Amino acid sequence: MALVGLSPIASHADQKADDIKTLLGLTGRDAAQIERDVDVRTNTSLQAFVDAHPDLTGTEVEKLHSAVMANGQAFVAGYEEALVDYYSATLTDEQVLQTITFFQSPEGQAYRKASRELGQVSRDYIKGNLPTLFNALKASFADALKGHVLQPPNPGAKSG
CATH class of the missing domain: 1.20.5 (Single alpha-helices involved in coiled-coils or other helix-helix interfaces)
Known part of the structure; x- marks a missing residue:
């Protein structure tokens, strides 16, 4: 049974994107690492802001934290997408796979x-x-x- 709406080109692009995400993980540039880095920086900044504004209520601090987390997640998703797009445009499938093999060795x-x-x-x-x-x-x-x-x-x- 064929999947309707999926073309070989789309699945090839998806596979290459997945391979590039694997490569990003092997080089410490994956979304999880970027998210950890962003979390540390944004939480440090948020804490400095909260410390400078002791009059903030618990509810206000929670709202600020939620906003920081949502914006951080959006940033990470966009950043990872930009990396995948860049590597997709600059590396061939074979180069991606050979680089993955190297980093796993x-x-x-x-x-x-x-x-x-x-x-x-x-x-x-x-x-x-x-x-x-x-x-x-x-x-x-x-x-x-x-x-x-x-x-x-x-x-x-x-x-x-």
């Missing part, structure tokens, strides 16, 4: 672990070295602009 697992660790190394490096970069830029700018009198920007002035 011991080598792919090692790569994922190293990538996560590299992320922390990168954040630590940037955090530790940004002050040095800013101080060097500040000194370079001061040296390059010696003799110039700098005026604050005039928002009403017309450019060019």
